[in-house]
Amino acid sequence: MRRGKELALSHRSRFSHALTPVEAGFATNLTGYYQRFETRVELNCWLDKEDTMWKQRSRLNWFKEGDRNTRFFHANASSRFQKNLIEGIYDDEGLWQEDEKIVVKIFVDYYSELFTTCRPSKFIEIVDAVHxxxxxxxxxxxxxxxxxxxxxxxxxxxxxxxxxxxxxxxxxxxxxxxxxxxxxxx
Known part of the structure; x- marks a missing residue:
């Protein structure tokens, strides 16, 4: 099985011939315009094929382990939702806290303190500077x-x-x- 970089390199080599006229430069006349247009269409076609290849490759990882109702499929499909999971956080004393209520309290206390001011000394000067x-x-x-x-x-x-x-x-x-x-x- 080829790795991702090898797949990308082999696929890029397939449509690199479409870039040759672009790198060589085009004439400024009407035929140059048509050459640019045809090259752009061909390049877009190859880029679409590359996109399809990557989509199929990601699906092949699921299908090689069995049908869509396998534990492998469900583990992969639901792993996206666990990326942003906060399992715990360190409190003010440096202790790891995993209890949801304590974690919420730590966040609320932190942001309450962050956005609370205690008798600012230069308040009038700040207000005068705001137009x-x-x-x-x-x-x-x-x-x-x-x-x-x-x-x-x-x-x-x-x-x-x-x-x-x-x-x-x-x-x-x-x-x-x-x-x-x-x-x-x-």
């Missing part, structure tokens, strides 16, 4: 009550399959999305 981006006129526009027409316009702009309702379902049943107090047209 406002939202001016008073903009702020008054942002904090005023929404008008029904604005809400209706915003609802019309939403894509029906992405803006879910309060029940978690898309509002496909009513494409004219009604405002509270309005009757539904049937």
């Amino acid at each position: 406002p981006k939202v001016m008073e006129a903009m702020n008054s526009t942002l904090i005023r009550e929404f008008l029904p027409g604005e809400v209706h316009w915003a609802l019309k702009q939403m894509y029906t399959l992405k803006a879910l309702g309060l029940d978690g379902m898309p509002p496909l049943w009513d494409a004219r999305t009604r405002l509270p107090g309005q009757r539904t047209r049937v």
